[in-house]
Every structure is written in structure tokens, then in C-alpha cells.
Amino acid sequence: MKEARGHYTPFWRTLWIVLVYLLAAGAWITWSDNLAERWFTDPHTLSRVQTWKGALFVAVTAGFLFAALYRQLRRDRLVERVLKERERQLATLMDNLPGMAYRCLNDRHWTMKFVSSGCYELTGYRPDELQDNQLLSYASLIDPEDNALIQSNIAESIVQQQAFSLEYRLTRKDGRQIWVWERGLAVEDGSETILEGIVLDNSEHKRLEQELAEQAIRDPLTGLINRRELSRLLNEEIRRAERYGRHLAVAWIDLDHFKRVNDHHGHAAGDTVLQWLSQLLTDSIRSVDVIGRVGGEEFVALFPEMDLEEAMEAAERLRKLVSHQGVTLADGLEVRLTISLGVALYPDHGGTAEELCIAADRAMYRAKESGRNRVVLAGPESSAAPAGMREV
Numbered sequence: 001m002k003e004a005r006g007h008y009t010p011f012w013r014t015l016w017i018v019l020v021y022l023l024a025a026g027a028w029i030t031w032s033d034n035l036a037e038r039w040f041t042d043p044h045t046l047s048r049v050q051t052w053k054g055a056l057f058v059a060v061t062a063g064f065l066f067a068a069l070y071r072q073l074r075r076d077r078l079v080e081r082v083l084k085e086r087e088r089q090l091a092t093l094m095d096n097l098p099g100m101a102y103r104c105l106n107d108r109h110w111t112m113k114f115v116s117s118g119c120y121e122l123t124g125y126r127p128d129e130l131q132d133n134q135l136l137s138y139a140s141l142i143d144p145e146d147n148a149l150i151q152s153n154i155a156e157s158i159v160q161q162q163a164f165s166l167e168y169r170l171t172r173k174d175g176r177q178i179w180v181w182e183r184g185l186a187v188e189d190g191s192e193t194i195l196e197g198i199v200l201d202n203s204e205h206k207r208l209e210q211e212l213a214e215q216a217i218r219d220p221l222t223g224l225i226n227r228r229e230l231s232r233l234l235n236e237e238i239r240r241a242e243r244y245g246r247h248l249a250v251a252w253i254d255l256d257h258f259k260r261v262n263d264h265h266g267h268a269a270g271d272t273v274l275q276w277l278s279q280l281l282t283d284s285i286r287s288v289d290v291i292g293r294v295g296g297e298e299f300v301a302l303f304p305e306m307d308l309e310e311a312m313e314a315a316e317r318l319r320k321l322v323s324h325q326g327v328t329l330a331d332g333l334e335v336r337l338t339i340s341l342g343v344a345l346y347p348d349h350g351g352t353a354e355e356l357c358i359a360a361d362r363a364m365y366r367a368k369e370s371g372r373n374r375v376v377l378a379g380p381e382s383s384a385a386p387a388g389m390r391e392v
């Protein structure tokens, strides 16, 4: 009988008005008939009075009917106008969205029931091609790896009756893959669950995000991974070496007399040398090895699964390579440089990233002390950290 917020349904409101009308009309007829019969005893006059009374009743009820109908029709017209205006505003809004608005079924195809015109710019498909899976389903555009995650996220948001927010990859009609961001809500439509929301192209944001993540782990001058990332990778490699009972070698690499390059040729020339050395080292290691820049002219190489002999060989190879090559500076001058290397092995010279780096760094210092341009293996005492020794 009652609708939400205490309002009566149209049926009960109409019934109520009609009942009031019947009571009022019945009371008026009875009361006015009695009064007329009492006042007008002459039958002819009484008959005329009854006629005028009837006419008055019809005129008054017609007046009420007119007022009620006029009010209702005016209100209908107003509502119609407001609805049309809202519809127009909504259409403008949807057509100018930087993505597409949709309404779809919660099925494995994400069958689209409505898609705004922005669909064409976003996916390359016209709305009618996606609606009711006429040409293909929306699900078929989604990267299969992401689709499983989307399904579980939406299922969870339905249970929790909350809006969902998703990021996934979509393949456009031209074959280009883009990142999109979607926000939507599940609504009940009769016995069906319908999803309504918007999908926006998020590729630029994703690209910047990836660029920033990449910048956070790289040294801007050489493009090599930085100290923090190297430390993370070393810890990861140590865990792997521990799990599979394998070796792992670390080589601490330091340019010899690098200060002289800066002093004689300028800081820019020094930068060129650092870039040249980074490239040379990167080109000379295996694909599983990693080189990082951990300080001014200091580099660290990680050699996973290398035993003592292999690690010493690899380090020696790098030393020779650098000493046999020269770097040409911007002023045309060729400079020859050497490197000193300290090698430490997991688990022989340390069980943690810190211990290994201290051992390798210390061995590198011994290489410097012994005349530079050489490879020195860490000693058994290396893992004890001397004061002032640097760590990754």
C-alpha cells in the first residue's frame, strides 16, 4: 500500500480521492434535497430548484475535475520536459567522456546492453558491434591474463555491494594494446545483475608510472641499476642460491686513478668514461649476470651460479678487456684506463648481501694496495666489517 518514504501508491491515492468524492457528493445530494423539500413545497418550483441544483453540482464537480486534470497534465508536461533535458545532458556528457560508459550483463562475455559513442575512440569498434556481442564480445578484447582477475574483483564487489575499480589491458581493433581503467557498480535489474560504469584509456598514466618505476631503480648517468636495486637483486639471488645449494659470486669493480680523468679532461669527460665503462661491462657479461653502479666510479657485478674458478675467470676477463681498450673523449683524445676488482663468493665469504659486499669491497682495496689493475679474491676473514667500509 505504501511506497518508500511513507508515500501512498497511485492506486490507493486515487481510491482515497474517489471515496471522499462519493461521500461529499452523497452528503450534498441528501442534505440539499432535504433542504429544498423543506423550503419549496410547491412541486413545480421544487422540480426547477432540483434541476438548478443538479446543474450547479455538475458545474462545481466539472470545475474540480478541470482543475485536477489541468494540474496533472501540466505536471506531466513539466516532468516530460525535465526528463528530455536530463536525457540530452546525459547524452552530451556520455558522448564527451574521454572513454566509454556502459551497461552490461554480469556474464562471461560481459555482454554489452548499452555502450556510449566513446567506444569507437577507445576500442576502434562501433557501439553496435559490441552491443549484444553482435560482432564480438567485450570480454574477447580483454587480455586473458587480466580477465580472471577482473571476474574475481567484480564477484567480490557484488558480495560487498561496493563499486569496483579495475586496471587491465585491452586489444583495440587495430591490434594495439592499451591500458584501461574501469570503475563500475553492480545493480539489480529485476532478477538480473547488471554492471554499469565507465572505461577510460589509462595508457599514458601507465606509461608514466612504468617510466617512474624504471627511473627509481636506474642510475641516470649510465642507465645501470642503482645501489638499492642491486641490493634487492643480490638478496634475491642469495635466497635462490641458498634454496638450490648453488654458488653466487660478487665482483666489486673500481676505476683506477679516475680522478685524473676529471682533473685533466674535465667532469664531462669523466662522465663519458663512466658511460663507456658501463656499456663495456654490460656487453661483456652473460644475460643472467647483472651490473650496477653503486658509487662514483664503483660498480658491482653479480654472477649467479658461478663457482670460485669461473668467477675469477670472469673478473679477469673484464679487467683485461678494460685495460686493452681505450676510450675516445669529446676532444678526440684517447684515454686508457684500468680497473681493480675484488671477488667474493657465496657462501664462502659471506652469507648475506652485506657480508658479501664488504668482502668484495675489501678485496678490491687489497687489489688497489697491490698496485691496481688486478683481481683479488676475498680472504676468509673478509666478512668481518671493518670500520668505514661501504655496503650495498
Ligand SMILES: Nc1nc2c(ncn2[C@@H]2O[C@H](COP(=O)(O)OP(=O)(O)OP(=O)(O)O)[C@@H](O)[C@H]2O)c(=O)[nH]1
Residues within 6 Å of the ligand: 221, 254, 255, 256, 257, 258, 259, 260, 262, 266, 267, 268, 269, 270, 271, 274, 295, 296, 297, 368, 372
Ligand atoms: N665525472 C664524474 N666524476 C665522478 C662522478 N662520481 C664521482 N666522480 C669522481 O670520481 C673521483 C674518485 O676519485 P678517487 O676516490 O680519488 O679515486 P681514483 O682517482 O679513481 O683513485 P683510486 O680509486 O685510488 O685508483 C673523484 O674525482 C670524483 O669527483 C661522476 O658521476 N662523474
